[in-house]
Amino acid sequence: MLRHLLLSAAVALPMALAGGNAGAVESNDPIKLTLHDWTGQLITTRIMGSVLQKAGYNVEYVQADYLAQFAGLKTGDLHVAMEIWETTGREAMDEATATGQVENLGETGMQAIEEWWYPTYVKEQCPGLPDWEALADCAELFSTAETAPDGRYLGGPVTWGGFDEERVEALELPYVVVHAGTDAALFAELESAYQRKAPILLWIYAPHWAPIKYEGEWVAFPPYEKACYEDPAWGINPDLTHDCAKPRGPIWKVAWKGVAEKWPGAHEAIQAFHVENDEMGRMIAAVDLDGRPVEAVVEEWVSANESRWKPWIGQ
Structure with missing residues (x-):
């Protein structure tokens, strides 16, 4: 089933060596973080992945469809999605969390x-x-x-x-x-x-x-x-829905329910993750306008923000 969800094959990354803490991780199985097709989500996900690697976790990035990924999150074939937008993903997220197989890990800090x-x-x-x-x-x-x-x-x-x-x-x-x-x-x-x-x-x-x-x-x-x-009866058109603006609100993090049990330290780190619109906008501009690689922008952020992310992983 997962084969039909993915847009490309998973790209596995080895466990971090420098600064890693492999002896403290609960499982060496890879934590699968989904990647989508917009720059900000790639940055958000790779920041989280880099931080998890610093803690010694094995991280695997998997290219997946934004909405169809929930099927994989429900089954545990996928583990973490770092950006579910209130504007476009809320219905799919609510349906998935209602099954009890997917957990909402809170806001990213971005609106x-x-x-x-x-x-x-x-x-x-x-x-x-x-x-x-x-x-x-x-x-x-x-x-x-x-x-x-x-x-x-x-x-x-x-x-x-x-x-x-x-x-x-x-x-x-x-x-x-x-x-x-x-x-x-x-x-x-x-x-x-x-x-x-x-x-x-x-x-x-x-x-x-x-x-x-x-x-x-x-x-x-x-x-x-x-x-x-x-409700079609709501609004200007009494016969059809969606006769209004799109919602606005938080960008959420979600995970397969098994993450909390299998990788509790990673679960806490993902919950603690927090960035805001302005700094994310600057990082997206560095990639899209300045032509810098996503990985380089992420590495720069991780190096400059140790005091922020180390508490996420209990350091």
Whole structure:
């Protein structure tokens, strides 16, 4: 079953040698941390993995689908997922934890925003923004040869979820959702449009460097409430759900229930993990804008923050 969940084969890493404490670990079996397809999650996960290695744990990184990974977490084929966003992953997380096979290990310290976004210069041609109702009148502005006369909304990769198609239908917006193939492709298209001052409407998220580098705004949809996603009678459209904004809130850590019993020290360390939006945004920028390897940025953070992470592993 797991074979169908994974996007690529697992990459096993040996136990840390320098600074390791292998004699104190509860099991030498590898702790499998999932990797996804956006830079921030790679950084978060490798920071946690590096810290666990410092404590002597054997760590294995496994490339996995963001939402489909929960099947592996339930069975124990996967062990830890370091970023479950309130904005897009809450339903899958709640379903998994309700089974008793997956445990919520608390907040990462980062606060998530994922929403439709446009550059500020677009408001000159669509002055009703950021009110979502202005999008209907400005659809032609955002149209392409493929979508005309409808506008185009550039969403994230399909695996991210987000309910954009449902939102378009529920709010009766004349737009076609086109998904970027990768995180890099999403922001490459934004850069190209921004340089040309071309209209673009797309998925932007934080923590990330994009809302810092580019001047723009998130679209103001009807405020999110849980009922919006569950009860068609809620909101503007009495027949459909998702007629509201996406939720905002914490980015969570989750684990297979067996982690607490098999690797209790690692379990405590993962619970203690904490970084915040600003520092994560800077690290993402170092990778995406400055071209530095993820591993180098992580190593720099670990070296500079011993006083923060050593207490996570009882040192």
